[in-house]
Amino acid sequence: MKKHTLGMISVMTALSMAACSAATDVPEATTASETPAATEESVESSSNAYKAGTYTGEAQGHGGTIKVTAEFTEDAISSVSLDLSVETESIGQAASETLIKEILDNQSADFDAVSGATETSDAVRRALKDIIDQAKGIERSDSKEKTALTDGTYTASATSFGFTGDMVGEVTVKDGKLSDIKITEETDSVTGQWFKTAEEKLIPRILEAQSLGIDSVSGATASSGAIKKIVAGAIDAAGGNSDEWYQAPAKSTETVKLEGYDVVVVGLGGSGILSYCAAAKAGAKVFGLEQAAALGGNSASVYGPMAINSKNLAEKYNDGKDYMDADDLYDTWIEYVETDKKADIIRKAIDDSGTTLDYYMDNFDFEFDGMNGLLGSFVRKDWDKEWTVYTADENNTKWYILGPDHSYQFIRAMEKAKAMNKDNDYMLELKGEELITDESGNITGVRCTYYDGTTYEVYGKNVILATGGFIGNDDMMKEYFGYTANVIGDTLAKGDGIRMGQSAGGATYAMRTLPMIHLSQVPNIIRTGDLTADQKAILSALAITTEAPEVTINGEKWGAEDASGTDESTGLTVGIAYAPGFMYYTAWSQEDIDNIRTNGLSETTANANVNFIGNGGTLPAAGTPVPDIDTILSVGEEFNDVLSGTPLELAEKMNVDPTTLAETLGTTKDSKDKFYLVACAGWSYGTVGSLDVDINMNVLREDGTPIENLYAVGQDSEGVCNADGKAYSPWGGQAQSWTFVSGRIAGENAAKSALG
Numbered sequence: 001m002k003k004h005t006l007g008m009i010s011v012m013t014a015l016s017m018a019a020c021s022a023a024t025d026v027p028e029a030t031t032a033s034e035t036p037a038a039t040e041e042s043v044e045s046s047s048n049a050y051k052a053g054t055y056t057g058e059a060q061g062h063g064g065t066i067k068v069t070a071e072f073t074e075d076a077i078s079s080v081s082l083d084l085s086v087e088t089e090s091i092g093q094a095a096s097e098t099l100i101k102e103i104l105d106n107q108s109a110d111f112d113a114v115s116g117a118t119e120t121s122d123a124v125r126r127a128l129k130d131i132i133d134q135a136k137g138i139e140r141s142d143s144k145e146k147t148a149l150t151d152g153t154y155t156a157s158a159t160s161f162g163f164t165g166d167m168v169g170e171v172t173v174k175d176g177k178l179s180d181i182k183i184t185e186e187t188d189s190v191t192g193q194w195f196k197t198a199e200e201k202l203i204p205r206i207l208e209a210q211s212l213g214i215d216s217v218s219g220a221t222a223s224s225g226a227i228k229k230i231v232a233g234a235i236d237a238a239g240g241n242s243d244e245w246y247q248a249p250a251k252s253t254e255t256v257k258l259e260g261y262d263v264v265v266v267g268l269g270g271s272g273i274l275s276y277c278a279a280a281k282a283g284a285k286v287f288g289l290e291q292a293a294a295l296g297g298n299s300a301s302v303y304g305p306m307a308i309n310s311k312n313l314a315e316k317y318n319d320g321k322d323y324m325d326a327d328d329l330y331d332t333w334i335e336y337v338e339t340d341k342k343a344d345i346i347r348k349a350i351d352d353s354g355t356t357l358d359y360y361m362d363n364f365d366f367e368f369d370g371m372n373g374l375l376g377s378f379v380r381k382d383w384d385k386e387w388t389v390y391t392a393d394e395n396n397t398k399w400y401i402l403g404p405d406h407s408y409q410f411i412r413a414m415e416k417a418k419a420m421n422k423d424n425d426y427m428l429e430l431k432g433e434e435l436i437t438d439e440s441g442n443i444t445g446v447r448c449t450y451y452d453g454t455t456y457e458v459y460g461k462n463v464i465l466a467t468g469g470f471i472g473n474d475d476m477m478k479e480y481f482g483y484t485a486n487v488i489g490d491t492l493a494k495g496d497g498i499r500m501g502q503s504a505g506g507a508t509y510a511m512r513t514l515p516m517i518h519l520s521q522v523p524n525i526i527r528t529g530d531l532t533a534d535q536k537a538i539l540s541a542l543a544i545t546t547e548a549p550e551v552t553i554n555g556e557k558w559g560a561e562d563a564s565g566t567d568e569s570t571g572l573t574v575g576i577a578y579a580p581g582f583m584y585y586t587a588w589s590q591e592d593i594d595n596i597r598t599n600g601l602s603e604t605t606a607n608a609n610v611n612f613i614g615n616g617g618t619l620p621a622a623g624t625p626v627p628d629i630d631t632i633l634s635v636g637e638e639f640n641d642v643l644s645g646t647p648l649e650l651a652e653k654m655n656v657d658p659t660t661l662a663e664t665l666g667t668t669k670d671s672k673d674k675f676y677l678v679a680c681a682g683w684s685y686g687t688v689g690s691l692d693v694d695i696n697m698n699v700l701r702e703d704g705t706p707i708e709n710l711y712a713v714g715q716d717s718e719g720v721c722n723a724d725g726k727a728y729s730p731w732g733g734q735a736q737s738w739t740f741v742s743g744r745i746a747g748e749n750a751a752k753s754a755l756g
């Protein structure tokens with residue numbers, strides 16, 4: 001295992017990085033603070049209450065449609081099974097056992113939501129209510145005439161993706177209908193553009209359909225879920241019954257054919273847009289499709305790319321002179337990947353990084369800043385200009401937690417590229433499903449689904465895959481790493497590009513390169529008000545401090561040295577990517593906790609950088625008593641961020657060998673001493689392993705021959721710059737640099753091949 005020493009980055013960077021950290025709209029189960037009250041009465045266990053049998057109900061959860069199946073005797077619910085496979089594994093799915101127990105104990109749909117998984121709980125409640133109605137022979141609530149609403153304006157709130165407070169909205173009911181929805185408070189927009197997208201797209205759709213059964217906006221599911229919760233709360237406050245408002249509008253079954261393109265780009269995040277631009281500039285007719293409701297993908301909320309000796313940046317920051325030793329970086333890189341198998345590509349990734357940025361600055365108006373010490377390399381202090389930062393909006397005021405708001409740059413470039421040919425076009429909310437091939441197996445286009453259900457067949461001579469890797473695909477994560485990871489970025493990255501490439505015979509490269517992880521925090525961000533922001537900061541500090549012994553999820557010792565290479569000033573880590581399950585626990589004895597209660601946090605812990613996903617709280621100075629430490633730990637336990645118990649009890653909870661765990665804790669397995677394990681998880685931007693490509697970005701078959709009209713870019717081809725089993729090339733900005741370099745190469749080559 002290699003330990004990386006991380007360089008310091010400026011306070012401003014550290015703070016904004018910290019303050020932000022958010023994940024994309026990965027937001028797991030969002031939680032309504034005003035969960036509409038369950039309206040059904042508990043079913044009395046009286047004889048003949050039900051028609052015995054098995055019933056199934058569905059409802060929209062956080063990630064899609066969940067299913068509940070329940071068996072009824074004549075007077076009881078005798079068994080329940082839940083299909084929560086669409087929900088986030090660590091939250092919604094994890095709630096399954098508790099929900100089943102709650103249902104069977106309560107014998108009704110009036111049960112407590114599971115902390116942190118209220119959206120899933122609420123969907124289960126609605127589906128169960130429907131099932132109970134079926135078993136009682138009552139008409140389904142969503143097919144009944146809706147209970148009348150009283151006109152007025154109602155305020156409701158819901159926990160959303162933001163870390164520092166609920167989303168609040170005002171809903172106006174006029175003539176018994178929803179006539180206006182305004183979000184008056186939210187903190188989701190500091191984590192990225194997702195809230196804006198949800199607000200723009202979802203609200204008109206709810207108003208038009210007069211339904212909450214419409215799909216959440218792709219790429220903005222947490223914000224969408226919160227908006228729906230707010231509307232549901234308002235409906236209930238207006239005297240209605242929100243359960244009656246979940247009818248899903250019928251989906252289109254039409255098929256539309258779009259033909260005659262030279263290049264079809266699947267995914268319009270960074271690398272897709274940059275490919276689109278280069279292909280358009282080279283004269284090709286280009287079509288782009290993006291599953292999310294906004295352009296830019298993860299690339300719209302990052303800091304910026306590595307940039308080696310860009311002429312424009314050299315002018316601005318280095319008197320026109322080169323500012324990096326490209327050979328030095330090349331040698332470091334080859335040493336890092338321990339093979340020269342892809343040496344030609346790595347050389348190009350370095351040499352083209354500056355010239356490619358210049359190309360996009362000169363032709364598509366991209367703008368970068370920050371070579372004045374804002375961001376230096378993680379690994380080498382002397383590489384202080386290795387990395388650049390996107391220019392934020394004109395006033396440089398709008399920053400997300402992990403970078404400036406620069407989606408405007410991608411939108412501007414896209415519009416410019418689209419205008420280069422009257423036939424160029426692109427569509428949002430259009431998901432690439434599979435490659436279309438002719439009888440001889442040649443790729444001729446992409447079959448896609450629009451959000452309203454319409455199938456699109458987009459035909460073109462060349463296809464560029466730019467779907468951002470596979471961090472959002474639990475099955476692939478488990479296949480390659482054995483575990484899923486906590487995600488800061490976009491979970492729409494479900495490996496679709498890699499799957500499509502493989503379906504055409506494409507090989508993969510370095511699929512087991514560890515996911516990009518530089519940040520760690522508790523695994524389950526507490527977005528509710530169960531703790532104050534300052535209390536959340538203490539929980540975070542206990543998780544990420546380097547003071548406490550560290551225990552792997554297998555109960556073994558995880559050395560602080562290997563653990564993280566954590567830079568205390570920035571909280572950035574690389575090494576946690578190597579930990580089993582991308583996480584470990586910090587271990588605290590009861591004595592440690594008693595000491596914190598009376599004597600406060602140590603210097604080290606009180607200075608841990610908790611800004612990242614920090615919920616806006618601040619830590620008390622070292623030595624300040626923490627009288628509420630027990631509350632902090634017990635709420636942490638409720639959210640699965642803390643485990644407590646004797647070594648035996650902990651071993652059972654962790655499903656590990658008690659002797660091993662006890663030894664790691666420095667005691668014996670029969671000890672009656674109580675310990676607290678605070679979970680510290682790596683938060684990942686995305687995966688790195690990818691399709692194999694050659695220097696032209698052509699996808700390669702197992703035998704090394706190129707699939708002529710298929711290209712892969714960005715995280716769909718980034719494995720070629722990395723190495724199986726290692727952390728992603730850790731000097732900073734390489735992934736984003738690759739989006740530019742690979743994007744331009746693929747766009748130009750696809751255009752050239754199409755135009756002959």
Ligand SMILES: Cc1cc2nc3c(=O)[nH]c(=O)nc-3n(C[C@H](O)[C@H](O)[C@H](O)COP(=O)(O)OP(=O)(O)OC[C@H]3O[C@@H](n4cnc5c(N)ncnc54)[C@H](O)[C@@H]3O)c2cc1C
Pocket residue numbers: 022219266267268269270271272289290291292295296297298299300301302303304305306402403430431432433466467468469488489490492493494496497516684685686713714715716732733734735736737739
């Ligand atoms: C918060 C954050 C900060 C980061 N900071 C940096 C940084 O400072 N420097 C750096 O080098 N890297 C950084 N990264 C890494 C960054 O993710 C990559 O640099 C970059 O986003 C990869 O570009 P991409 O085009 O491959 O993926 P993306 O930009 O994410 O684009 C992929 C797009 O494909 C779409 N898509 C997926 N499936 C389909 C489908 N089936 N059909 C249609 N569309 C689909 C997605 O919706 C998405 O828009 C950061 C990542 C995150 C999440």
